[in-house]
Amino acid sequence: MNKILVVGASIAGPVVCYWLKKIGFKPTLIEKNDQIRKGGYAVDILGIAIEVVKKMGVLEAIAAQRTSIQRSRHVDALGYTLREDEPETAGFRLGEDVEMSRGDLVQIFMDLIPDVPCHFAQSIVELDQQQDGVVVTFADGSIECYDLVIGADGLHSKTRRLAFLDSDYTKVDLGACIGVANIPNVLNIDHEEVLFEAHNKSIHYVSDRDPNMAQVGFMFRSDKHSIGHAEAQK
Ligand SMILES: Cc1cc2nc3c(=O)[nH]c(=O)nc-3n(C[C@H](O)[C@H](O)[C@H](O)COP(=O)(O)OP(=O)(O)OC[C@H]3O[C@@H](n4cnc5c(N)ncnc54)[C@H](O)[C@@H]3O)c2cc1C
Incomplete structure (x- = not known):
């Protein structure tokens, strides 16, 4: 298993690509928007997430861009x-926990994976599970086979809708x-x-x-x- 498709270039997508690449897999990232989505509020990086960003070597970059509400x-x-x-009490933050703009955080993670192919304005329309992989049909009509598809496409995940029946999960x-x-x-x-x-x-x-x-x-x-x-x- 080597060729992996990751759907969604927000928080989870680039982070999973970083780790897959680090341990020798070949991830490809796709994002339906035509560029990184910078919108949104500040988000908290708390507890175990702090350990993860430390291991990724980006805690300093995150701290430099943290919000500075007084x-x-x-x-x-x-x-x-x-x-x-x-502000730290109001945001329930403890110890090393930090708050930063969601869009800036996405940019920090994307900057970590310049060698991972990332295709914007791309989405999936069909997943076909075969014996030796998943045949993916993309929105632009192209077809590609992957060993694994990872849905990092958020709350309303299309990957989940294509891969599972409605009765398989509860929202x-x-x-x-x-x-x-x-x-x-x-x-x-x-x-x-x-x-x-x-x-x-x-x-x-x-x-x-x-x-x-x-x-x-x-x-x-x-x-x-x-x-x-x-x-x-x-
Ligand atoms: C624009 C935006 C603003 C947000 N603002 C906040 C906020 O202010 N506060 C907060 O706590 N959380 C916010 N969130 C949610 C927060 O980012 C996530 O809940 C959390 O960080 C988990 O991230 P995720 O990577 O799993 O999913 P998400 O951050 O939801 O990212 C999913 C990504 O997948 C992409 N995508 C979706 N469907 C497809 C598809 N079919 N094909 C390809 N790509 C697809 C989306 O465009 C998005 O970039 C926001 C999310 C987005 C997208």
């Missing part, structure tokens, strides 16, 4: 501070939705995050490195299953 405040509807926390809808957008820093805050909650809805507003811009996340509960993809949520 203040974390819960406010009421008029903007008065109800409670103030240390549990937690009824929680989030829509994230970059907006001008209208609250004019500096290295700070502000949180507001009411009626099962919450807003998280943060401005970190770029004082002109803020990221805002709107979180709400919904039992409507039609809501669930980024554009609808926004």
Whole structure:
């Protein structure tokens, strides 16, 4: 087993390619987007993930790009501070745990695998399990045989849908939705995050490195299953 297809160039995809390559396999990475998806909020690298990035030699690069929020405040509807926390406490981070922009983290992992072929604007349409491998039909019509296919294509994984029957797994809808957008820093805050909650809805507003811009996340509960993809949520 040597030739491996990894689907999805986000967090899991490049990380699994790095390790496969290191131990002698030949991974190929594909991503349906036409470039790395840089969007999203800050994500935490916690506990065991810190051990993994240390072994990959990128802890310093991650630490250099970590978020540098100085203040974390819960406010009421008029903007008065109800409670103030240390940002590390508010984010449940301990010890060496770090928070950083998701897109920057993806870039760090992608930079580690320059020798792994990565095809953007590519996806899979069919998987055919044969005795000696998997025949993959790609969205551009090309067909290739691999020893193994790894789905790293996220929550709504197409690889999973192609490889398994619906009855093989259970997806549990937690009824929680989030829509994230970059907006001008209208609250004019500096290295700070502000949180507001009411009626099962919450807003998280943060401005970190770029004082002109803020990221805002709107979180709400919904039992409507039609809501669930980024554009609808926004
Ligand atoms: C744009 C974006 C923003 C996000 N923002 C946040 C955030 O703010 N906070 C947070 O905690 N988590 C966020 N996440 C989720 C977080 O990245 C993942 O839940 C977690 O890191 C696990 O990563 P993953 O690599 O398994 O999957 P994901 O990060 O979901 O990545 C899956 C990748 O596979 C690609 N893909 C999907 N289908 C196919 C296909 N058929 N063929 C080829 N490629 C495919 C996607 O474009 C994506 O690049 C975001 C994910 C994305 C894609």
